[in-house]
Amino acid sequence: MKYPYLLALCFFIATSSFAVEPVVQKSSTESSFKKIGEFEFRTLTYDYTLTNDSIQHFNTQPLIIIFEAAWCSQCRKSLPIYEALATEYKSKLTFYRINFDEEKQLAETLGVHQLPTVMFFPVKGNPKYLVGYVSKEEFVAVMDQIHLMEMK
Secondary structure, eight states, X not given: OHHHHHHHHHHHHHHHTXXXXXXXXXXXXTTXXXXXXXXXXXXXXXXXXXXXXXXXXXXXXXXXXXXXXXXXXXXXXXXXXXXXXXXXXXXXXXXXEEETTTTHHHHHHHTOOSSSEEEEEOSSSOOEEEESOOOHHHHHHHHHHTTTTXXX
């Protein structure tokens, strides 16, 4: 009675030693749509913890930062749009994403209460907000409206 279990255990051990770990290919948008946290946010955009009220942008390119959450249906619906835009505009803009659930204090500090919330950070000037789902065409229209690409 013990032999079948022992035989199965030996077979499992023998075959698992030959198992090859699958290679995970990175998506082409991974580098242009990177997930960041509070520390990276303060390093890349501005340090809101300083007493100075002015926003000093630390990047030479405009930034788009998206607050999202896995449970948010509008975020999931918007994700392919953001990924496509991140790829399309990667030479002109930098896209980042922030998990709302992991960075609640940052979201509260920045006044993010609805998802998805998109923050447009031009190189000069204050950030602009966009809340909720918008189509790709509407997103590009907002970028044009706030002259995001021209504010270098």
